[in-house]
Amino acid sequence: MTTHYLVLSALLFSIGAVGVLVRRNAIVVFMCVELMLNACNLAFVTFARQHGNLDGQIIAFFVMVVAAAEVVVGLAIIVTIFRTRRSASVDDANLLKY
Amino acid sequence: MNEAVPSYLSPTGQEIVFLLLGAVAVGSALLVVTTKQLVHAALWLVVCFGALAGCYLVLTAEFVAWVQVLIYVGAIVALLLFGIMLTRAPIGRSDDLDSGNRVVAAIVAVATAAVLVTVVVDGFRTAYADLTPGRGSAEALGGSIFRNWVLPFEALSVLLLAALIGAIVLSRTDIRGR
Numbered sequence: 001m002t003t004h005y006l007v008l009s010a011l012l013f014s015i016g017a018v019g020v021l022v023r024r025n026a027i028v029v030f031m032c033v034e035l036m037l038n039a040c041n042l043a044f045v046t047f048a049r050q051h052g053n054l055d056g057q058i059i060a061f062f063v064m065v066v067a068a069a070e071v072v073v074g075l076a077i078i079v080t081i082f083r084t085r086r087s088a089s090v091d092d093a094n095l096l097k098y
Numbered sequence: 099m100n101e102a103v104p105s106y107l108s109p110t111g112q113e114i115v116f117l118l119l120g121a122v123a124v125g126s127a128l129l130v131v132t133t134k135q136l137v138h139a140a141l142w143l144v145v146c147f148g149a150l151a152g153c154y155l156v157l158t159a160e161f162v163a164w165v166q167v168l169i170y171v172g173a174i175v176a177l178l179l180f181g182i183m184l185t186r187a188p189i190g191r192s193d194d195l196d197s198g199n200r201v202v203a204a205i206v207a208v209a210t211a212a213v214l215v216t217v218v219v220d221g222f223r224t225a226y227a228d229l230t231p232g233r234g235s236a237e238a239l240g241g242s243i244f245r246n247w248v249l250p251f252e253a254l255s256v257l258l259l260a261a262l263i264g265a266i267v268l269s270r271t272d273i274r275g276r
Contacts, residue, residue: 002225003218004113005153008120010214012127012146018207019131024197027181028136031143034174035127038150041166045159048234050225054242057159057234061243064162064169065254069261071174075181076268083271088185091197 005046012039026078026088030071037067116156123149134195136187140178147171159234 012035019032041060048056082088109117126145133139147170154163243251267273 001113003222004116004120005157006218006222007215008123008153010211010218011124012150013214014207014211015124015127015131017210018203021203021206022131022196022200024195025136025187027178027185027187028130028139028195030181031130031139031178034143034170035130035146038147038166038170041162042150042153045154045157045162048159049157050222052233054234054239055246057162057239058243058247060159060162061165061239062250062254064165065258068169068173069258071177072265073261073268075177075184076265078181079184080268082185088187 002046002050006043009039009042009046012036012042024089024091026081026090026093027075029090030074030078034067034071037063112156116153119149119152119156122146123153134191134193135189136182136192136195137179137189140175140182143178144171144175147175157234158230161234161236161239164236 016032016035016039019035020029023029023032041063044056044060044063046056048054048060078088081093085092087093123146126142126149129142130139130146133142147166151163151166151171154160154166
């Protein structure tokens with residue numbers, strides 16, 4: 001019972017991870033990060049159910065709020081990068097590489 | 099402990115609903131990662147988040163489910179679509195969405211999934227959650243937040259304010275750092 005939810009969470013996390021690794025557009029990378037956060041939320045809610053208290057659900061709620069803040073700042077950064085470099089591809093933003 | 103684990107041969111209604119929702123979630127998540135159109139990726143993300151909200155409902159976490167619909171489906175996906183438009187991403191089919199490290203990414207993902215699934219199945223094989231409705235209502239969660247989690251809640255509101263100001267400063271062109 002609990003295992004099914006945790007396996008679903010693990011699968012979604014892996015799919016999100018492969019998306020972060022393989023996608024080139026920064027906004028799709030963002031979507032995949034959201035997917036990984038959602039997988040973690042599912043695990044939190046499942047454990048909250050299993051232990052019979054509400055703390056996991058509250059943490060999941062907090063994760064959602066932090067994810068919203070992260071998306072706002074991240075999109076502002078992506079739009080700023082697009083404005084200066086005319087590209088939203090993560091492969092083009094390589095100034096930090098040697 | 100073992101007799102609490104239900105048999106796979108006689109699934110309950112909750113398990114059938116969960117399996118359907120889980121299949122929808124995994125399928126749409128795969129489409130987010132593999133589709134050739136950017137806007138479709140955002141729309142498949144809506145399907146995935148909706149299926150996850152259904153999973154939360156099956157887990158009797160009503161408040162989290164509705165917050166998921168409000169914040170993720172309502173706000174975050176809309177913001178992502180705005181981002182797609184603002185960065186003038188290709189709207190139609192485009193074949194250069196994937197970078198060159200597909201094989202490495204596939205290996206990493208399969209390894210991650212294998213490790214996680216093995217650990218989870220091994221660790222929680224006999225764990226069983228008794229799903230009685232009414233434990234995750236807004237009233238119960240609100241009581242717990244304002245009784246036990248007040249300080250993180252206030253810190254979170256300050257974080258939201260900081261994110262708001264940060265986004266405004268980053269996206270306005272007439273504010274420049276010295």
